[in-house]
Amino acid sequence: MDTALSILADGLAHELRTPLSTISLNLQLLQEELQTVVGSPPQADTALNGKAEATLKRVCVLQKEIQRLEEVLSDFLRFAKGGSLELLEQDINQVVDEVIDFIAPEAKRNGIEVVRDYAPDMPIARLDTGLVKQAILNIIINAQQAMPQGGRLSVSTSHKEGHVHIGVTDTGTGIPRHHQDKIFQAYFSTKKKGTGLGLPTAKRIVEGHGGSISVESTEGRGSSFIIQLPLGTEPLKPFPPKAD
Ligand SMILES: Nc1ncnc2c1ncn2[C@@H]1O[C@H](COP(=O)(O)OP(=O)(O)OP(=O)(O)O)[C@@H](O)[C@H]1O
Ligand SMILES: [Mg+2]
Known part of the structure; x- marks a missing residue:
């Protein structure tokens, strides 16, 4: 903005x-x-x-x-x-794990099995930990909300060609195809008490780090969000990203 x-x-x-x-x-x-x-x-x-x-x-x-x-x-x-990023070298697995530790008790209470699948050899990335945690949390909260009867939440980390990937997969309701291009728009929500700012905020944070978020979803089966972040070798975009 x-x-x-x-x-x-x-x-x-x-x-x-x-x-x-x-x-x-x-x-x-x-x-x-x-x-x-x-x-x-x-x-x-x-x-x-x-x-x-x-x-x-x-x-x-x-x-x-x-x-x-x-x-x-x-x-x-x-x-x-937005604001300015406070970039520090971080162990991605640790960042992800701290978010999972935070949500795990509630997930368990709601009948959600949490699976952690972290690559053991993750490189160090330069991140604003607080903001990246917020982005991951927003995606995980959605995943939980998509599984009101319980299910499985899998969180994975991996890396490839100068990027790290954080994957969040749920076995929830899935996202109808005609909604999939709207979910990152501010104020788009299908929830009674949703503000529709969770995913736009996550996107903004990730893009501020020079990364991207992608989604694959099948209605009735679940969704998979992947956050891709550069390892810090690429020049970082200003945060918040300037409107064109
Ligand atoms: N994992 C998911 N499974 C199913 N639908 C999802 C999932 N993640 C997002 N959505 C859809 O995308 C919409 C937008 O998500 P977003 O997080 O931006 O807003 P919200 O969750 O509705 O409200 P809030 O501002 O409280 O996060 C949701 O209302 C929902 O329809
Ligand atoms: Mg949300």
Whole structure:
């Protein structure tokens, strides 16, 4: 995104953050006040008690929605702003493994078997670890969400001709052919609570490193995403990539 848009995004986020935190703070106070009424002895006014309980539930719904708005805003900012890459020489297997360790407990709870298939002789790559982890995580979260009844998540690493590859394969719903060219577009989502920024963010991060993401998917069988990153011998593109 160009600088003008990035400044605009920053301004918008700032304008929204302030009222959002005021609303959030007041809802918190309201919740505490209602809790004291609900928690008061039953001999107190029971009608009032019941009303307070119903209102408390509504306040909780509002709080959840505010939290969601804050998350959407953070996702948007992360996508819009980019920033400069902090490149360090990294062991790809270790980077991938840290993401897997992070998601493994939840995957297990959801009946997802996690298979790690790392090439033992991976070369060192120059990466911004935090951002690359974010990109891998976004792809893995999608994979998990595509397997609500459980399944298998395979994560692999390999290298070839000056590039490293990180593969994420799931046995989930798959992506319909007519969606496959849209999934990297900002705000394209087929999910009730999706913002549609997960894959565009991942793409932006990977392209910022001079790499690319490809996908192969069959409806009803699953999807396979491959992140390809250069080993750092090629000149790195500016991050965020400049719009042509
Ligand atoms: N592994 C996958 N299996 C099936 N569909 C997928 C997979 N990965 C992505 N998709 C499709 O691509 C769409 C876009 O994904 P993206 O991660 O950008 O947004 P999202 O997951 O909908 O929302 P969020 O912003 O919360 O990530 C998804 O809504 C889904 O339709
Ligand atoms: Mg997603």
